[in-house]
Structure formats: structure tokens, C-alpha cells
Amino acid sequence: MNSDASRRRDITVADVAKAAQVSKAQAARALGNYGAVSDDVRERVLAAAEELQYRPNELARSMNTGKSNTIGVVVGDIENPHFGLATRGITDTAKKSGFNVILINTDEDTAAEVDAVRVLLDKRVDGLIVAPASSVETAHLRHVHESGRPLVLLDRKAPGLAVDTVAVDMEGISYESTSYLIESGHRRIAFISTLKTEDNYRDGMPLESSQIADRRDGLERAFAEAGLDRPNDLVRLNAGDAESIKKITRELLQRPDPSTAIIASDGLIGLSVVEAIQELGLSIPEDVSFLMYDDFAWTRLTTPPLTVIAQPVYDMGVAAAAALIRQIEGRKASAAPEFTATLIRRGSVSAPRS
Numbered sequence: 001m002n003s004d005a006s007r008r009r010d011i012t013v014a015d016v017a018k019a020a021q022v023s024k025a026q027a028a029r030a031l032g033n034y035g036a037v038s039d040d041v042r043e044r045v046l047a048a049a050e051e052l053q054y055r056p057n058e059l060a061r062s063m064n065t066g067k068s069n070t071i072g073v074v075v076g077d078i079e080n081p082h083f084g085l086a087t088r089g090i091t092d093t094a095k096k097s098g099f100n101v102i103l104i105n106t107d108e109d110t111a112a113e114v115d116a117v118r119v120l121l122d123k124r125v126d127g128l129i130v131a132p133a134s135s136v137e138t139a140h141l142r143h144v145h146e147s148g149r150p151l152v153l154l155d156r157k158a159p160g161l162a163v164d165t166v167a168v169d170m171e172g173i174s175y176e177s178t179s180y181l182i183e184s185g186h187r188r189i190a191f192i193s194t195l196k197t198e199d200n201y202r203d204g205m206p207l208e209s210s211q212i213a214d215r216r217d218g219l220e221r222a223f224a225e226a227g228l229d230r231p232n233d234l235v236r237l238n239a240g241d242a243e244s245i246k247k248i249t250r251e252l253l254q255r256p257d258p259s260t261a262i263i264a265s266d267g268l269i270g271l272s273v274v275e276a277i278q279e280l281g282l283s284i285p286e287d288v289s290f291l292m293y294d295d296f297a298w299t300r301l302t303t304p305p306l307t308v309i310a311q312p313v314y315d316m317g318v319a320a321a322a323a324l325i326r327q328i329e330g331r332k333a334s335a336a337p338e339f340t341a342t343l344i345r346r347g348s349v350s351a352p353r354s
Helices: 003-009 013-020 024-032 039-052 058-065 081-096 110-122 139-146 170-183 210-225 242-254 267-279 313-328
Strands: 070-075 100-105 127-130 151-154 164-166 189-192 261-264 289-293 307-310 342-344
Touching (some): 013 024, 013 039, 024 039, 070 081, 070 110, 081 100, 081 267, 081 313, 110 127, 110 139, 127 313, 139 151, 151 313, 164 313, 170 189, 170 210, 170 261, 170 342, 189 210, 189 242, 242 267, 261 267
Parallel strands (some): 070 100, 070 127, 127 151, 151 164, 189 261, 261 289, 289 307
16 A cells, blocks of 8 residues: 555644644644634644645544534435436535535335434434335434434425425326326226335225325326226236336236236336336237336337326425525525426327227
8 A cells, every 4th residue: 555645544633733833722623614713823724734635534523513514315216217316406406505415225125214314323414315215114204303403305205294395296196197098098007116015905005105105096086086996906016126027017918807008106117117018029009008107318219209207306306405404504494395297198108909
């Protein structure tokens, strides 16, 4: 190892103080920009720090100042472009305000989320943005809120937890999109989600994700208002990797009373569903109609382009970060912006085969 590089990494406040010919306490105040210190001392300390290539110990600084200028972000699946885009909105906004971001992925597992929150609190982040894996098991988030640490929820709600929440009304857009399929003549409409449950879906079962529960409720309302029986046998949860999603798709399309339309609850699911349809030698929308949540570039490049439910995901990330930074800085909260999703009708929905 290069000895000069090692020496530079080990430069301490005491080294800077010695080079600047001041006390360690004076050097610490000048470097941390707190407490009283003369302009002459500050200039000497900063010059010495630059000469020695001093790098501050951020943990020590946060212990002295109470601020780390760091935001913790916890999401369920960073591979999902939905969260990737939201995280970009968060980091862009945080950077403009001088905050760094620590991101942790939980694979939509509540136990992993509890661990992630603990790790971030141990790192003394100034606040947390969390897309909760469960809207029910939220004791760890309640603890964060009650401790006074700034907290914002992203994408999912947690009933009973009175914190800023940035999310779209999913029940309304689910109702609209399901009604569109029903009006197009579909009755056998499938819904596929990655939501993890211990059992297969059954009518009326409680769902821990507010997002998926709202989508289910919108689907059921559309069928009820149309006076039709709900196709609960076509709701598929626990979709995992690409192969399991393709297996679910094949089962839905090859059963005696197959689905005539499929709704994918996110882009990763949508990609695998489209692939499975192609592998079966079927065509969209001639053999099966298809729509999915989230609008990504590839959905416009397929033949035909896909009907999607577009969400302002980047703007939601921006809003979540802005709300958290307001809390951290002790500024009065402004009215939370209302975000809505939009059904974009392209070419992947048509009447089912007679």
C-alpha cells in the first residue's frame, strides 16, 4: 500500500491543529464551522487542512453538530425502474440542498426493512424516506416518528401513522383502467403482483400493501358497478423472478377458461408477461389484451405499443425529498402536492375473441 495515501487517510484534527499552531479545540471549531473562532485562526486551520489533505470524520462531525447532512432512503426493489426513477428524484433534490443519500434495498421484506431503518439510524441520518413493504407492520416506523426523527413515506400509505406521505390514488386509476377493459368486452381479467402473502389470494383477504389493496379495491368496484362477478380466481400474488411470472402467465392463458386480459402491477412483471405471451406464440391484443402500471420507454417500442398507467414517479421522489428536508430544517410544512396517475391508451387492448 502507498504510505503517502495511508498517511493522508489518517490525518486527524490534532494533525491539522499542530500544523496551524492552534489548539485542537480551535481546529475542531474551525473545521466543523461551529462555536467562536477568530478569522485568523480559521484561515490558518483551513489552509493547514488543505495542505495536509484532511478529510473530516463525518460520524464524529454529526455527533458534534447533531447533523450528518445525510438522508436515508429505503425501497423495496431498486431493480424496479419505478423505484429507480423515484430515487433519482430524491437524490437530485437532496444534492441541491447539500444532502447525501444512503439507499438500502429490502426486497419487499419487512424484517429487512426493520434492519435497514436501524442501520440508517445508527449512521445518524438526519431523516428517512421509506416505501414501506407493509402498510400494517409499521411499529419500527412509528418508533422513528415518535422519536422526532423526520420521516416521509413514499408510494405506500400507513394508516394510523400521521407522517407526510407522497403517493398516488391507486383505487381511482385501477377502477378507471378496469372499467376500460370491461367496456372493451373483457370479463376474465387477471391481475399479477409481486406482493408476498402466505396464502393464495382469496376473496376479501387483507393485503398488507396499501398500493395493491387499493388496486384490488378499484378492480372490484369496476366489476360491481358493471353488475358482473369478480374474477378472483385470476388474481395472482407472490410473483417473483422472471421465470415465476412467465409460469403464472402461461397458467392464466392455458387454463380451460383463460384470461382475456392481463394487468401487470409493475414494469418488471409487465416485461416478463409480454415475453411469456410471445413464447406461447400468442399476439397482443388479438389473443390477449394487456396493460401495466408505469410508463417506460420500452412500452412505446413494442408492437403494438402498450397501454399503461403512467405515474409521475420522478416528481414524487422530488416531493418526498423536499418534504423531508423541510422537516429537517424545521421549516413549516407546505400543502402536500396531489399526484394522479393517467391511463394512456395505446394499442394493446381490444375486444376479446368471440
